[in-house]
Amino acid sequence: MSVKVLYFAGLREAVGQPSEQFVLQAGVGNVGQLHARLAARGGAWEALAKTKNLRIAVNQRMAAMDAPIQDGDEVAFFPPVTGG
Amino acid sequence: MKVSVQAEDFDLGAECAAMARGRSDIGALASFVGLVRDTNDGAGVVKLALEHYPGMTEKSLAAIVEEARGRWNVMDATVIHRIGELQPGDNIVLVIVASTHRGDAFAACEFIMDYLKTHAPFWKKEETPQGGRWVDARESDDESAARWKA
Numbered sequence: 001m002s003v004k005v006l007y008f009a010g011l012r013e014a015v016g017q018p019s020e021q022f023v024l025q026a027g028v029g030n031v032g033q034l035h036a037r038l039a040a041r042g043g044a045w046e047a048l049a050k051t052k053n054l055r056i057a058v059n060q061r062m063a064a065m066d067a068p069i070q071d072g073d074e075v076a077f078f079p080p081v082t083g084g
Numbered sequence: 085m086k087v088s089v090q091a092e093d094f095d096l097g098a099e100c101a102a103m104a105r106g107r108s109d110i111g112a113l114a115s116f117v118g119l120v121r122d123t124n125d126g127a128g129v130v131k132l133a134l135e136h137y138p139g140m141t142e143k144s145l146a147a148i149v150e151e152a153r154g155r156w157n158v159m160d161a162t163v164i165h166r167i168g169e170l171q172p173g174d175n176i177v178l179v180i181v182a183s184t185h186r187g188d189a190f191a192a193c194e195f196i197m198d199y200l201k202t203h204a205p206f207w208k209k210e211e212t213p214q215g216g217r218w219v220d221a222r223e224s225d226d227e228s229a230a231r232w233k234a
Binding site for chain 2: 006008009010012053057060061062076078079080081082083084
């Protein structure tokens with residue numbers, strides 16, 4: 001039971017990795033709970049809590065903190081987009 | 085409909101010609117080309133790196149084109165966005181919309197650009213004489229996209 005977590009742009013640089021597999025522990029059933037666990041690692045991971053207007057995608061669709069997550073999902077965290 | 089996320093440059097004339105080739109029902113082609121500027125927020129820009137989210141970025145662009153098709157008479161559309169390292173003066177993004185008349189072509193082209201800037205997962209990092217910096221999202225871009233909500 002795990003999800004793939006992706007980080008992009010400034011957040012990817014801050015946490016020092018583009019992706020990881022996160023084993024879903026009891027009590028991690030939505031994006032907000034996953035986000036809290038990751039940010040609680042402290043140090044560089046506090047960037048997850050500090051990023052202004054943090055964006056979330058679940059399975060490549062924009063999502064909110066209350067979006068449910070389950071085994072095999074792809075969850076991405078990134079700052080507001082700046083293309084074009 | 086054509087959506088491409090690519091490192092290679094594009095040619096506006098060639099893309100317009102490809103869209104119009106073999107048909108005589110198109111009355112208007114509206115296009116937009118975005119370029120790398122040599123200054124931003126008061127600093128010189130030496131080069132630009134464009135990051136994206138492979139898979140989601142392409143889906144997001146296709147969804148924006150679909151949204152435009154639902155709102156206007158869009159006979160064909162092309163969206164090309166470059167990624168990787170770019171220099172000032174380089175092309176970044178191309179949008180072309182074909183329609184029967186100019187009104188729909190202009191509107192759909194502007195809508196696609198406004199939504200691309202606020203919805204498609206791309207991020208710019210600028211190299212300046214003072215070092216690298218991630219470009220901040222602009223409120224004015226959100227306001228431009230919000231105009232189409234009504």
